[in-house]
Amino acid sequence: QKEVEQNSGPLSVPEGAIASLNCTYSDRGSQSFFWYRQYSGKSPELIMSIYSNGDKEDGRFTAQLNKASQYVSLLIRDSQPSDSATYLCAVPNRRNEKLTFGTGTRLTIIP
Amino acid sequence: KAGVTQTPRYLIKTRGQQVTLSCSPISGHRSVSWYQQTPGQGLQFLFEYFSETQRNKGNFPGRFSGRQFSNSRSEMNVSTLELGDSALYLCASSGLAGEFGEQYFGPGTRLTVT
16 A cells, blocks of 8 residues: 555546545554645645644635544635646655655646 | 755756755755655655754665755765656755654756766
């Protein structure tokens, strides 16, 4: 089982709709979780971090964490064409504390 | 606050050569991590430095090395370059070492080995 798994997509969502991105992780003891957005040809940009079970909202973005199910998700409300990017889920490996990234989900917002 | 800077942004080298990449973290950040990103392998951790000490190392051969200076700037060196070393090399800085530190990436150095 991979340490961090994401559906690679592509995920196509109409403009104005909610985009839902999912991530599962293998280390039950993981305590911190990060979402990055990466535009083509650019470096990853941190958009959300979450440490506790439940929801964390920041503008149009909501991160949801369920440690019992080892599942973290990112919701993007009122999706805009500028949200089209690859979204990377990252979880630190507790053994060596290195940040382990999923393969990313490519999101396309259709105008 | 200025972000993470990396130099050079683009580099073309020949097999067998060596290369040094530089990273300046966000002011006040003492943790610097390096990653390699390729289409096939995704983002892979190389190493992390904190206060001039290497804290963690990923699964890369000894040809990949790094160091950190007292001003937190970091350099990464790759010796005896191979074609497979062509990648985007990313540096990330954090105000905290360890699993709770939010990492902020620089623009990356695109290395092409011919």
